[in-house]
Amino acid sequence: MKSSIFLLLATSLAHAEARFAPGSTTDEITIPEHDTLDDSIVITTPENAPNAIDPNRGDTKKPPYYLLVGDSTVASNTGWGDGLLALTSHPDNGINWGKGGATTVSYREEGLWDQVISNTTEFKVDHEPIVTIQFGHNDHKVNSGISLHGFEENLKNMALDVKKAGGTPILITPLTVRSFEKDILVDSLAQQREKAIAAAKAAGVDFIDLNTASRNYVQKIGKEGSASYDLNSNDQVHLSPTGRAVFARMVADLLVKARPDLEKSLKAKDEVSEKIAAGEVVTVDQEKQQ
Structure with missing residues (x-):
């Protein structure tokens, strides 16, 4: 087996022509109380759910334009957003609007949401404007002042705003924090995952369960295996270049699973x-990341 994987994604991260919003910062890290990993499956939406994904939904005659909304786990230099745009067939058909430290409240207050709309x-x-929306890492903090009900309502209203503006919202449950207690990954954003899914159902829009997918994968590769995805040894929230590439690939694959027609605009598996499907660690040749 090759000692490293030469990723087309990784090579294009620095060269992708995608535009992105300035001002990305780094969120503080909060390690919540222990909660054991459940065995929930990676499937994004049950077939019998009220908002079960219809492959024919969306204007497939028009090429997608990706607008990525979220906190630092989406933003440039710390999240998967730029990596996802680099995986599109036309990286300039997208903008990474991820903002470090953002919540569903501050994102509106700072005027970013108005720009997305x-x-x-x-x-x-x-x-077809496809607006992905992923929050939770900052909303869950006590000092955010955002209740779980408020978080759900904020996400629902964002989705409805996008629909009203003529776009296609896709809610994304938050990327897992890669913190372990002994050999068990801490399920620190379980409530935010549940509320994001509830918001999608309430708004009648699609969602992908990145939280479950990333938790299952990180649990399989373990603390040592996932360490190379950390921005640094003290940061299990934000992503290294390798981590950005890996989780961007995960998001892309989940999007295609949710909307098969998007396969035309995203590079093939x-x-x-x-490696992700097999629960194996992905390594990226450092020279190829430059």
Whole structure:
């Protein structure tokens, strides 16, 4: 087996022409109380759910334009957002609007949400604006002042705003924190996962369960295996270049599973996808990341 995987994704991260919002910062790390990992499956939406994903949903005659909304686990330099845009067939058909430290409240207060809605209105003429929305890492903190009910309502309203503007919202449950107690991954964002799914169902929109998918994968590779995905040895929230590549691939594969028609706009599954599915650690040749 090759000692490292040469990722087309990784090589293009620095060169992708995708635009992104400035001002990304790093969130503080909070390690919540222990909660054991459950055995929930990685499937994004049950077939009998009220919002079960319809492969024919969306304007498939128009190419997608990706607008990525979220906190630092989406933002440039710390999250999977730029990596996802690098996996698109036309990286300039997307903007990473991820913002470090953002909550579902601050994102509106700082005017970022208005810009996303403006983009949605602008690009819907020639594209299907696909607005992915992932929050939770900062909303769950006590000092955020955001209740679980408020978090759900905020996500639901964001999804409805996108629909009203003519876009396609896809809610994403938050990327797992890679913190372990002994050999068990701490399920620190379980409530945020549940509320994001509830918000999607309430708004009648699609969602992908990145939290479950990433938890299952990180649990399989363990603390030592996932360490290379950490931004640094003290940060199990934000992502290293390798981590950004791996979880961008995971998001892309989940999107295609949710919306098979998006396969036309996203690069096909590769060896990274196979490694993730097999629960194996992915390594990236450092020279190829430059």
